[in-house]
Amino acid sequence: MTTLTLGKALNTGLRKAMEDDPKVVLMGEDIGKLGGVFRITDGLQKDFGEARVVDTPLAEAGILGTAVGLAMRGYRPVVEIQFDGFVFPAYNQIVTQVAKIHARSRGRLPMPITIRIPFGGGIGAVEHHSESPEAYFAHTTGLKVVAVSNPSDAYWMLQQAIASPDPVVFFEPKRRYWDKAEVDLEATPPPLFSSRVVRAGDDVTLLAYGPMVKTALQAAEAAAEEGRSLEVIDLRTLSPLDLGPVEESVRRTGRCVVVHEAQTNLGLGAEIAARVTETCFHSLEAPVLRVGGYDVTYPPSKLEEEYLPDLDRVLHVVDRSMEF
Amino acid sequence: MTTLTLGKALNTGLRKAMEDDPKVVLMGEDIGKLGGVFRITDGLQKDFGEARVVDTPLAEAGILGTAVGLAMRGYRPVVEIQFDGFVFPAYNQIVTQVAKIHARSRGRLPMPITIRIPFGGGIGAVEHHSESPEAYFAHTTGLKVVAVSNPSDAYWMLQQAIASPDPVVFFEPKRRYWDKAEVDLEATPPPLFSSRVVRAGDDVTLLAYGPMVKTALQAAEAAAEEGRSLEVIDLRTLSPLDLGPVEESVRRTGRCVVVHEAQTNLGLGAEIAARVTETCFHSLEAPVLRVGGYDVTYPPSKLEEEYLPDLDRVLHVVDRSMEF
Amino acid sequence: MTALGEMVDPVPGAGAPHLPAQPDLVQLLTPEGERVEHPDYAIDVTDDELLSLYRDLALVRRWDVEATALQRQGELGIWASLLGQEAAQIGAGRALGAQDMAFPTYREHGVAWARGVDPLHVISLFRGNDLGGWDPLATKFNLYTVVIGAQCLHATGYAMGIQRDSGTAGGDGAAIAFLGDGATSQGEVNEAMIWAATFDAPVVFFCQNNQYAISVPIERQSKVPLFRRAAGFGFPGVRVDGNDVLAVLAVTRAALARAREGSGPTFIEAFTYRMGAHTTSDDPTRYRLADELEEWKLRDPIARLKAHLSRSGKADADFFASVEAEGDELAVRIRKGTLEMPDPAGTEMFDHVYAEQTDEIAAQRAEFLAYQEGFAS
Amino acid sequence: MTALGEMVDPVPGAGAPHLPAQPDLVQLLTPEGERVEHPDYAIDVTDDELLSLYRDLALVRRWDVEATALQRQGELGIWASLLGQEAAQIGAGRALGAQDMAFPTYREHGVAWARGVDPLHVISLFRGNDLGGWDPLATKFNLYTVVIGAQCLHATGYAMGIQRDSGTAGGDGAAIAFLGDGATSQGEVNEAMIWAATFDAPVVFFCQNNQYAISVPIERQSKVPLFRRAAGFGFPGVRVDGNDVLAVLAVTRAALARAREGSGPTFIEAFTYRMGAHTTSDDPTRYRLADELEEWKLRDPIARLKAHLSRSGKADADFFASVEAEGDELAVRIRKGTLEMPDPAGTEMFDHVYAEQTDEIAAQRAEFLAYQEGFAS
Ligand SMILES: Cc1ncc(C[n+]2csc(CCOP(=O)(O)OP(=O)(O)O)c2C)c(N)n1
Ligand SMILES: Cc1ncc(C[n+]2csc(CCOP(=O)(O)OP(=O)(O)O)c2C)c(N)n1
Ligand SMILES: [Mg+2]
Numbered sequence A, B: 001m002t003t004l005t006l007g008k009a010l011n012t013g014l015r016k017a018m019e020d021d022p023k024v025v026l027m028g029e030d031i032g033k034l035g036g037v038f039r040i041t042d043g044l045q046k047d048f049g050e051a052r053v054v055d056t057p058l059a060e061a062g063i064l065g066t067a068v069g070l071a072m073r074g075y076r077p078v079v080e081i082q083f084d085g086f087v088f089p090a091y092n093q094i095v096t097q098v099a100k101i102h103a104r105s106r107g108r109l110p111m112p113i114t115i116r117i118p119f120g121g122g123i124g125a126v127e128h129h130s131e132s133p134e135a136y137f138a139h140t141t142g143l144k145v146v147a148v149s150n151p152s153d154a155y156w157m158l159q160q161a162i163a164s165p166d167p168v169v170f171f172e173p174k175r176r177y178w179d180k181a182e183v184d185l186e187a188t189p190p191p192l193f194s195s196r197v198v199r200a201g202d203d204v205t206l207l208a209y210g211p212m213v214k215t216a217l218q219a220a221e222a223a224a225e226e227g228r229s230l231e232v233i234d235l236r237t238l239s240p241l242d243l244g245p246v247e248e249s250v251r252r253t254g255r256c257v258v259v260h261e262a263q264t265n266l267g268l269g270a271e272i273a274a275r276v277t278e279t280c281f282h283s284l285e286a287p288v289l290r291v292g293g294y295d296v297t298y299p300p301s302k303l304e305e306e307y308l309p310d311l312d313r314v315l316h317v318v319d320r321s322m323e324f
Numbered sequence C, D: 001m002t003a004l005g006e007m008v009d010p011v012p013g014a015g016a017p018h019l020p021a022q023p024d025l026v027q028l029l030t031p032e033g034e035r036v037e038h039p040d041y042a043i044d045v046t047d048d049e050l051l052s053l054y055r056d057l058a059l060v061r062r063w064d065v066e067a068t069a070l071q072r073q074g075e076l077g078i079w080a081s082l083l084g085q086e087a088a089q090i091g092a093g094r095a096l097g098a099q100d101m102a103f104p105t106y107r108e109h110g111v112a113w114a115r116g117v118d119p120l121h122v123i124s125l126f127r128g129n130d131l132g133g134w135d136p137l138a139t140k141f142n143l144y145t146v147v148i149g150a151q152c153l154h155a156t157g158y159a160m161g162i163q164r165d166s167g168t169a170g171g172d173g174a175a176i177a178f179l180g181d182g183a184t185s186q187g188e189v190n191e192a193m194i195w196a197a198t199f200d201a202p203v204v205f206f207c208q209n210n211q212y213a214i215s216v217p218i219e220r221q222s223k224v225p226l227f228r229r230a231a232g233f234g235f236p237g238v239r240v241d242g243n244d245v246l247a248v249l250a251v252t253r254a255a256l257a258r259a260r261e262g263s264g265p266t267f268i269e270a271f272t273y274r275m276g277a278h279t280t281s282d283d284p285t286r287y288r289l290a291d292e293l294e295e296w297k298l299r300d301p302i303a304r305l306k307a308h309l310s311r312s313g314k315a316d317a318d319f320f321a322s323v324e325a326e327g328d329e330l331a332v333r334i335r336k337g338t339l340e341m342p343d344p345a346g347t348e349m350f351d352h353v354y355a356e357q358t359d360e361i362a363a364q365r366a367e368f369l370a371y372q373e374g375f376a377s
């Protein structure tokens, strides 16, 4: 057992992946000499050299497009997008190439590319630095999408994503980079594409991922004090979804609330609501409810606390669920 | 009354918009001399000149980015994306600029840009020519998104979209370009952001938009022969959604099925299911069900008929809804 | 200020591009079939090579004509003809070594041919049977890329992989990206050149300037000759007569050699003309004059080599007849193969989305099968 | 092949950029403050103009220093310092005419100043109060654009609008896009140049090559001087000493005049140095040597003009004292204004998403208010 921040766990996981497989190549803006603006790649260029940790020109399409070529040549590129809001110049390469080449080639050209994206708000930043674009990727066939919430998952899931033969968009909860927890570096991790019950409960099933898992757990804590029992599930994988544990839970609780920072409209909560309602229709005592960002432009940072779901807003919606 | 194909109705609508407002400027690849690969802009460059109908360099980000600048200078750019699958090079400009500039400037910089996108499959084309990317835009705060299904809406909604002070992504059902209908050029059209009941019914509420409205109507016809009454609603607007008529209907029918060509996962059907379930929870006798494209890469054209929802698949899901 | 030079590009719409008057154009075979020398691009070709180049040119044209006919008869969804661009493609394709990897657009049937890709594998894509049927790694010919320009970054990344594999700059083999004149306006294409320059990547950008991007003439993409673009990024650009298979071969060979030896990228502008429509869906009479095509016919890439071979006595009537016979056989094989091509199974679409199948798609596949069986019964 | 020329860029990390040794660099004032002439860029400035240029340089530096302090004290979320780039920005900003429209990145506080934007409006953005508080149309200074390079296409489009408004190429006014050295690698930036060239748009691309994109040195973006890029697209590029406010003024004026008269775009590379951190979140000691900064201090843009003014007797101690006093006042005003800035209302976020509010957002706004009231009660 080692105590690691989430950021350091990612760094350690990257290091391990690079040691395990010489074909792993890291690419991104400022990831080499600087070690990344969040220092997630700190020290890696020094130890693995410039050929394996590449400070790229300032062009996200370039990063993803060359990653495709490297993948065709047998490499496993792990690319860093500096902030969530800067992935869009690469969107064409991701959606029309990375996501499609396996199908286009009928499996002859696997695309084992990991796209690391620090996401979410709450760090007081300027425009484009606080967004939650995961639904854009989850809606894209051919990509797999995961989000980590804690140091242990950060360490393991990153290695699993890199080892995956498919392209994985890997969301890191930037405002939790400094959160610490024990990480068992010898453990056998759960499968990458699985969700997990992180707190058992009976009254309402609460789903979250990434930065909102902590918020959901806090909400469950607070609810418990008022005698209400929330089961919290960390989705971990956003595409494919692993709704088995969710359905099992909802069949017991009859109520389900999904939390995410992303705009509510067509966010992950929409898909989950649609599926869970279909599979658990006769068990539901209330509609699946969503607590998400408002459907507005991400506001200036002085307003982000009012924009982002927090413990109170979660409990408020849990209350609404109970009222049905 | 005039009989027009959907494509000709768009062309006529564009001409009218250009006559009405000298600030309307058309931009796109091959829209001038050629009149567009679907001839939607046929004859317009000849009549309005090269300054107002611009054959652009081959660069979609360039088209959208310069449209932003033109809008700042007081123009109303109407841009054509040649095919759905080619909008992604422009995605950064659309998502981070077009959609955000109004909010960024607190209303000082309106972005009256219309982005025309021929969408959907069924025309036997090669890769990237048959996609349904509407959810990517509907999930993007700051954009408005509509889809037309018939010549009359094509004529009116295009003019309304161009007149809108907000950016509108305007989806055209390319496989219906050749469908003909009567268009009343003197009518008072319904508001742009409104849905519409196109066939009344009692048993199941069937929602569709764009090319699938025709399919839904055919399904309703076929169902009627078997004594089942489907109410068909043409959504017309995908963001904002206009669910008033839908809820009114679902409260009567207790059942709702959404049809679209787009991949089902996180498609428009997901959001509609989530919302309708929330607002009509106690009226629903079955979960809102979806008939969409499979969650696979858009297949080669020999398989598209099996991929796309058709009359039979719609009826199959209507049956499933009735079985709940 | 940087002087821009005085050279003005010929305007295709305004009459004939005056190739011989272009001072920068590399040419080894005149339109009349006369062999000329170029100080930078000496080439040593045996007579056999010349004959086999001719054979390639003639056969890919025959393939192309047959595919167009098949499309007209409803057997293909669409066809993108290479008519007029045979020399550019065969010249480039034949310059490639076994270790080199090619990244085509959707029109490089000539390069496919030179790489040994079965024409039927190309045909099946345009028929709508698959999204790319050949083995891109075995043939060293990537799948066709329809999104304009996207492949240029792939080629550059692949070239960066070559560098890493060999441990030395350049390494063994090079990558070659094909692109059109229209593609040069895409941001990604320019990024590819920037990356290639920065990393000295062993990649060649081979641009077929066929004067049009569908209906849009080259002047809308660039007011100066395209090959000049490269210097702005810090690497050499060269304009070659794209209808001269020898010149293309020589220029591409030199660029590939330069790349392989670690000296970085080269941009080649093959100045040519799309003699047919953009695709079978296109109607070029809407945007260009018949005269222009007539002018270009005088520079036909195949006629030019034929004239050279005949006049120099390197080939006789028997040779040309034998190539024609071979073309006939090829056409028959293509037609027969197309008509006999089995339709893909519906389940195909579920089977290659991921390397590791998801439960979700597996479930949809099962649902699909059950639904299909419902109809069968 | 196109010759690439022999000039090699100075490598910032490897010691001092040898400005005087750059043959293409336009300079009118040496680092020592000596006035020199340039054959292409004569400039006629009155003494008053020189003094007012000095005042601008000094005041924006003072503003910048104060903002950095405010950030350190927790009053701003972040600050992007212009330290070292004052001459580039004031030179360009002062070159603008009333009809010209500027498209900044996030660092052009000097241009904002020259356009008359209230520093507090810039501060409020970095404080997190808004996403851009000034009136971009009234000030003819667009809002800051954080997505690297996106504004270059906006400027080009705006310039196309100018052309249409006047009915003649060039029309009245021009657009100017600011961009960094790093930004030159973005596809969109290259597209902007392609469009500008194609349409002869009245736009100037003003690139501050401050040697770094955060930690990444210029050599990663281009191995040849950036100003050369333009020739590849077919328009002139020029490299100016970015720490020489006179040279920048002269070069930018000439480029704007050229644009206005319908002769199309120009690319200006202002060769300068970011003397501070990338932003207050950055730690430049991780990627560059102290030596380098020391070298550049010798070329400080303000000291240079000060030396010139002093030595030539155009300004005396009183003048410099008065500017300093004015700076103190400005700093006080900025500090006071920042501390007194009211927080935005929560409902603000619902009010400007669209020009025509949607029912959906109106409903969320109402929900938000009800929820907030629930807490208040
Ligand atoms: C990103 C993108 N935008 C638009 C298209 C539609 N399109 C297909 S071919 C073409 C013209 C390409 O011109 P060029 O690059 O000169 O190649 P050519 O067809 O002449 O060989 C266009 C606009 C596309 N395939 N991809
Ligand atoms: C598209 C995009 N990618 C990444 C970033 C993060 N980022 C902010 S500033 C910067 C470096 C910019 O360098 P340069 O263009 O030289 O401008 P400078 O900051 O030196 O003025 C980066 C990478 C961004 N803002 N936008
Ligand atoms: Mg072309």
Ligand SMILES: [Mg+2]
Residues within 6 Å of the ligand: D180, D181, D182, D208, D209, D210, D211, D212, D213, D214
């Ligand atoms: Mg910089």
